[in-house]
Amino acid sequence: MTATVNFAQRALTFARLLRRAGVKTTTGQAMDFVRAIEHIDIGSRTELREAARACLITHKDDIPVFEQLFDAFWRAKPEYADGSLQSGQPEDAIRLAPEDGDEGEDEGDGDGRTLEGIQGRRLGLVESLEETEGEESEEGDGSEVFSYSAAEVLRQKDFADLTEEELQQTRHLMEQLTWQIGQRRSRRKVASPKGRFIDPRRTMRRSLQTGGVPLTIARRQTKTKPRQLVVICDVSGSMDRYSRILLQFIYAVENGMAKVEAFVFGTRLTRITRLLKHRSIDEAMERVAREVQDWSGGTRIGQSLQTFNTQWARRVLRNGAVVLIISDGWDRGDPELLGREMARLQRSSYRLIWLNPLLGSPRYEPLTRGMQAALPYIDDFMPVHNLASLEALAKHLCTIDDCRPVRRQHPVLPAPAPGNRAA
């Protein structure tokens, strides 16, 4: 009996370890795992592994972490029969997970380091998260004080020319913008006195008050939902001056609105939606900076969009999403590929908007090969270089309603030679 009890303890320790490595595992799931142990052959390592995985993991992305931790934790078959582990200190596990009453949070390094070997970046992340979990509010240093005209100047100033102090102020102003994206009609219906559809259930109920005669007809109408917004932001070298502030912009939108999926790319695409879900903007920025490998490097827009189209489009472009691509269009890749992927992206999104920081300059012309290839497939081409342009964008997003944009029809494969700019 003590054997099973010990084993259950080990199982719980393992679940806690997973949690500390950033895998979302609840106590309920851990208890399931403990219950599952009774049904399986714990002598068999594979059976144990499969059971643990089925009970504790709910995201495909967590599986690699799980595998690593499982291997490390259940490395040796523990000798639980002789009760030597009664104290709950299984010698190989203890280095990974301290048994000091669950409060592994505040110790910081020490034992965390052993884990770090296995878990590397991700655990480091978790720890630093815990350190800074607390309160931090560094605004309020005069950000409310500055006058209207100063704000007006700031609105028009190019992001690239902002000083550190102005960046802070801009950030503050950005958070105050309201982001409301247009609505789409969903298939769900809600009660409404003037709806288009008859609600038989309520009509029936009401008719009982009038002796079974349906004098008043209850009605329903389709419910509307905000559209999904997908932001794909360029963080390559040429965008350096803008990328940080634009990420803050994405964060602001994310926090002001329900649904945003965010991606960044340089030479390859990284999804940052989950990384941005954090209370503190600085912490969120930290996380993004740490996870994104190709910061300030080259640009391969075409390839990044291809990755998006094959791996993510089906998951995030549901039900008429609005896609924002933020890039200056300096592309080192194949323009033909870019054109093809843009065409595909446009077909699978409700509205495709390209935001180009360079468009703010009156002298700018979209002449780069990449921009040329992409241009035919863009529904709206807008600047994004200062606060005023962001406000314009916010206004524009509101106006995206429930009718199709007038799109010109394009051939699927764009043919023009890169040098041909006559058209």
Added chain:
Amino acid sequence: MTTTITINSVDDVQQAMAQHRYVCEKSLATAVYLGLKLPKPLLLEGEAGVGKTEVAKVLSAMLETDLIRLQCYEGLDVSHAVYEWNYPRQMLAIRLLEDHQVGWDVAMHEIFSEEFLIERPLLQAIRHQGKPPVLLIDEIDRADEEFEAFLLELLSDFQITIPEIGTIRAKHPPYVIITSNRTRELHDALKRRCLYHWIDYPSLEKEFQILKVKLPGISERLALQVARFIQALRREDLYKLPGVAETLDWAAALLALNQQELSLEIASATLGAILKHQEDVQFVRKRKLEELVSTAVAED
């Protein structure tokens, strides 16, 4: 085949599923087994066509019980998933009751009785008599968040409240299989209540096995070639990779055309059975087909 199977271990599940022509690896068998024993809903995720729905079908065949299926879609609501009143009949009944001078209270009671209730899949599963059925909630990612939230309630208590009748509780909670194509992330609250298993594309050996089991008429040689071809194809950059369903379709197509061996022309002609995007078909036909066929046919 109809020997009643008692399931007492993971291996039993694996064998029983094999008997029903479902080739499954140990990890899936473990998940299914635990789903039966704990009992908990089993959430299966994976790309389209890897056999998620099939698990539920096989499970019901294996347990010799009914399969109740709910196909999800956006806007799916209580009246389509749980129950609906039969309004036309209710209205007629009111007319009839009027003629019989029945009191109002009695009439109310009559009209909202089980006689006028139309059962939808979830209520069917809850009220099912006899052996607990298998409830398949298919492609939950197509339903909206509202329905997911409703499902949470159902999955934790297995009871449904109909205001006019009262609370109906399941005598034998059904075995629940939920499938998702992962076109969106499901809510964590739902995931937490389920066991989870990700069904991946099969390995070469497994796909070969599946082909032989599902298409008894196929020769070893052709099965191996088809499996190799598909495995190589899945390594290409395609918009939509072919699932096992496509593999089987294709092999069946080859059999229907009396092919004993893969050849370039026939592969090109039947490509539509595996690739469903024009861009993919063009890409493979122009650039890859020769290479793929030759790797598939190479030294047996």
